[in-house]
Amino acid sequence: MTNQNEICILAIESSCDETAAAVVVNGREVRSNIISSQIALHTIYGGVVPEIASRKHIEKINQVITEALNQADMTLEDIDAIGVTYGPGLVGALLVGVAEAKAISYARNIPLVGVHHIEGHISANYIEHKELEPPFLCLVVSGGHTHMVKVLDYGAYEVLGRTVDDAAGEAFDKVARAIGLGYPGGPKIEKASHEGNPNAIKFPRAHVAGESYHFSFSGMKSAVLNYLNGCKMRGEEIVQADVAASFQQAVIDVLTGNIGKALQETGMKKFAIAGGVASNQTFRSAVKEVCEKQDVLFYCPSPVLCTDNAAMIGAAAYYDFMAGIRSGLDLNAVPNLKLGER
Ligand code: KG4
Ligand code: ZN
8 A cells, every 4th residue: 555655666677687576665665576587597508598588578577567566565556657677788688678667657657767777786775775875986796787886866877987898797607607617607606715715816906007997807707717728738626616716806806996996086985886796795895894994884785686676676766757757658678778878
């Protein structure tokens, strides 16, 4: 049931391999957050197969929406707006969510709000930190993105740095595959790292010259591949846990190095992390330490709100909705949508 001061958003997310729907009230209160993960399905192929992802989204989308409404004890009559991820992501996957959202918006005459996926990841921080308001600095680290973002206001972003090649999560996934851990790489590397020595192998920490807050991970991934080849040629044993721990440490050092520098140079006093890699406990502790040293307030979503979900899309959609942003029924999936673009 709803009251008049509540804006209830039904949010839909289908940009990659999670079919998700959520009901979020006033941007910060999650009434339901249903996620149908396709991970098991893609594991046998060693990564996300776009065509399979799209088909599975079609199968699951109505189911997750019904479940989200039921769990929130609501019907579509109680919903004030539909928020949906329309980019970036896999085009076929995005289209399923966008088409569904448009159909509900049209049939029920409910406003539609297209949401940028990264804006969703950043907004995940609002859900459990009711006091968090812009401006703050946020590092988004996911499978497709590594962005250092200054959140100027709700819906207003300045990208201070990004990866010049692979995203951090992508590097985790590629290295995991190379050392035989399989997909999805991030959680498997994190688990294996607990048994390994982070100082066993010295992988390079790449810093991008000139551009202050940019990142590069493809060199680090190549260094791991070279190390593995070298071991094989010399007939030396490869200790999977040591490679996992040493690689993870190298990524964390690069990320935290950049965070420390950005905090010092911008003077921002609030720092947040977001995206799938932000669910990594070793990374979370390392960032917390950097923030504490610089007397900066640190925010991070619970792991389930770091990886793809629809609650974060509902949080972002609320602030767009309140700013008067509406999407038309001509809303399309935009696979390469840039942050801050509409
Ligand atoms: O945000 P997300 O769910 O999807 C994208 O928007 O890309 O992020 C998925 C990425 C994958 O690359 C995955 O390996 C990585 O986040 N990831 C992790 C962990 N959990 C997920 N990386 C490191 N440690 C983890 N625990
Ligand atoms: Zn994501």
